[in-house]
Amino acid sequence: MVAITKDSMQRIFGVVTLLGISNYFVYEAASSGAPSPMVRGGVPLSLQKIVFTEPQPQLWKDIPIMEPDENRKVVLVTGAAGFIGSHTALALLERGDAVVVVDEVNDYYDVRIKEGNLELLRQKAVQMAAKDKKKKTKPGDLLTIYQADINDQELMHKIFQTHKPQWVCHLAARAGVRPSIQDPLLYVRANVQGTTSMLEYSRIYKVVNIVVASSSSVYGESESTFFSEAEHVDEPVSPYAQTKRSGELISYTYHKLYDMKITNLRFFTVYGPRGRPDMAPYKFISRVTTGAQIEQYGDGTTSRDYTYIDDIVDGVVRAIDRPYPYQIFNLGKGSGTKLGEFISLVEKYTGKKANIKLMPEQPGDVPFTNADVSKAARLLGYSSRVPFEQGIQRTVAWFKEAYGENGERFSEVAAAAV
Numbered sequence: 001m002v003a004i005t006k007d008s009m010q011r012i013f014g015v016v017t018l019l020g021i022s023n024y025f026v027y028e029a030a031s032s033g034a035p036s037p038m039v040r041g042g043v044p045l046s047l048q049k050i051v052f053t054e055p056q057p058q059l060w061k062d063i064p065i066m067e068p069d070e071n072r073k074v075v076l077v078t079g080a081a082g083f084i085g086s087h088t089a090l091a092l093l094e095r096g097d098a099v100v101v102v103d104e105v106n107d108y109y110d111v112r113i114k115e116g117n118l119e120l121l122r123q124k125a126v127q128m129a130a131k132d133k134k135k136k137t138k139p140g141d142l143l144t145i146y147q148a149d150i151n152d153q154e155l156m157h158k159i160f161q162t163h164k165p166q167w168v169c170h171l172a173a174r175a176g177v178r179p180s181i182q183d184p185l186l187y188v189r190a191n192v193q194g195t196t197s198m199l200e201y202s203r204i205y206k207v208v209n210i211v212v213a214s215s216s217s218v219y220g221e222s223e224s225t226f227f228s229e230a231e232h233v234d235e236p237v238s239p240y241a242q243t244k245r246s247g248e249l250i251s252y253t254y255h256k257l258y259d260m261k262i263t264n265l266r267f268f269t270v271y272g273p274r275g276r277p278d279m280a281p282y283k284f285i286s287r288v289t290t291g292a293q294i295e296q297y298g299d300g301t302t303s304r305d306y307t308y309i310d311d312i313v314d315g316v317v318r319a320i321d322r323p324y325p326y327q328i329f330n331l332g333k334g335s336g337t338k339l340g341e342f343i344s345l346v347e348k349y350t351g352k353k354a355n356i357k358l359m360p361e362q363p364g365d366v367p368f369t370n371a372d373v374s375k376a377a378r379l380l381g382y383s384s385r386v387p388f389e390q391g392i393q394r395t396v397a398w399f400k401e402a403y404g405e406n407g408e409r410f411s412e413v414a415a416a417a418v
Contacts, residue, residue: 052224052231055334057374059230065379068321069208075320076100076165078150078198079172083276084213084267086117087313088169092320093124093142100163101145102156103172108179109277117274118145150194160205168210169320170198173244176278177217178362180240191243192250199254199262209261209323211316212251216268216305216332216369217241226372229266229328237366252326261323265316268332268371272309272391273398280339281306281392284346285399288354290407298361300340303368305332308391311384318380332371333384345389349396 075092079085081103089099101121105114125143144163148155150172174180174190195212202210219227220237236242251262271281287294315331343354376382386394403410 050231051222052226052228052372055226055372055374056228056230057378059228060375060378063379066322066324068318069323070321072096072098073167073320074098074100074163074165075167075169076102076159076163077169077171078102078194079170079213080121080145081105081114081118082171083117083274084270084309084312084316085169085171086121086274087272087309088171088316089121090124091313091317093121093128095317096128098142099125099144100159100165101143102148102150102159103146104149105147108174108176113274113277121145151189151197153197156197156201157204160201164205166206166208167320168198168202168207169316170195170210171213171316173213175240175276177238177240177365180238180243181363184239187239187243191240192246195247196250199250199260203254203258203260207260209263209320211319212247212262212264214248214264214266214328215241215244216266216330216371217366218245218248218266219366219369221366224370226334226370227330228372229330229375238363248328255326259325262326263319263322263324264328265319266328266330266332266371267312268305268307268330268369270307270309270312272395273402275309275395280304280342281395284343284354285350285392285396286403286407286410288343288346288350288352289396289399289403290410291352291355293355293357294343295359296339296343296356297359297365298339299358300343301338302361302365303336303338303370304342305334305336305369305371306342306388306391307331307333307371307384308386308388308394311386314385315376315380315382318382322380324379327375327379329376329380329382330371330373331376331382332369332373333388334371334373335388336368336370337388342388342392345392346396349393 075097077085077089077099080089080101089101092099105111121143125139128142129137129139146159150156172194174187180187199210216227217238218233218236218241219231220233220235220241222231224231233245236245248264251264254260255262271279275282284294312331319329347354373382
């Protein structure tokens with residue numbers, strides 16, 4: 001392995017542009033006049049085993065920055081009944097965009113949570129329509145919700161023909177590493193076929209920009225301290241990660257064939273109010289609050305780049321507004337938090353001691369994630385603003401407001417889901 005530091009990067013020049021199936025490095029060898037490195041799969045062999053020990057902002061310094069399109073938009077958001085999707089749709093409505101929601105509202109977790117998210121969108125549409133002093137805007141002009149499978153071609157064509165969205169934010173997916181190991185074909189249909197379907201609709205109806213959700217899971221067992229978009233990531237360790245990487249690859253193919261504007265976003269462990277019940281932050285907060293046992297996989301030293309939902313939504317909206325020809329961005333906090341520290345913070349803000357059951361590490365899990373967000377910082381103007389402790393404090397406060405000081409309103413069905 002070769003560790004990249006700022007000093008050792010001084011001989012790298014030109015532009016680094018991540019193009020999905022191709023990482024193009026213009027690389028000058030340490031000795032002057034050395035031949036260009038051989039390339040396999042678009043990645044120079046000399047770089048495939050490099051690990052990044054610190055952020056690499058210099059890699060992106062020559063990529064032209066795209067100014068945001070600030071016009072009012074009609075945005076089709078898939079997966080908007082879910083966690084990230086509902087928060088994103090709310091942000092778009094809040095700023096005055098019209099939103100078309102497509103979500104099958106599957107039972108991966110309690111559908112009442114998803115239905116509650118959709119109700120919040122309806123309330124926001126009513127609120128925004130009421131702000132129109134001329135009273136010409138109706139809630140239905142701002143929000144339309146379809147409970148539908150994005151692979152239903154007949155219905156999806158009707159939706160595009162009716163609403164004519166020129167901006168697409170594709171967040172719908174089957175999530176979760178462990179369930180994907182149990183049923184990989186379900187994940188292929190939802191994530192690979194689903195993403196391909198959305199790209200094809202976007203091609204046919206000449207969408208201006210499409211943003212596609214990816215995941216930090218694509219980094220697999222990377223040995224980098226800071227995960228970089230410049231890394232070789234074609235060794236996924238779970239079917240879920242593989243489907244997300246496949247989404248990035250087919251996105252590049254559509255960009256290359258049809259000159260489409262497509263951005264893939266690698267999310268790093270998102271948490272916050274109304275979070276997914278299967279995610280560790282929600283599980284731990286709910287179970288510590290209610291006194292239920294929590295399962296700790298491993299010895300507590302595993303680390304994740306936990307990122308608060310408001311920061312993620314800010315990055316998503318910035319990506320929607322900037323139709324880059326093709327890019328992949330990390331969206332994370334830019335620093336990791338160990339599991340043990342995380343549980344301690346939950347105990348601090350719930351005011352309760354965690355009842356921990358130690359469990360062995362799980363297949364498909366990775367030991368740590370940590371995002372290099374320097375690329376998103378330069379090209380999107382993105383930065384994480386919510387420190388982890390503050391995010392946990394906010395999330396605990398939300399949980400207690402929603403379910404009671406001791407989680408007494410936390411339903412049996414919701415509890416079963418976590």
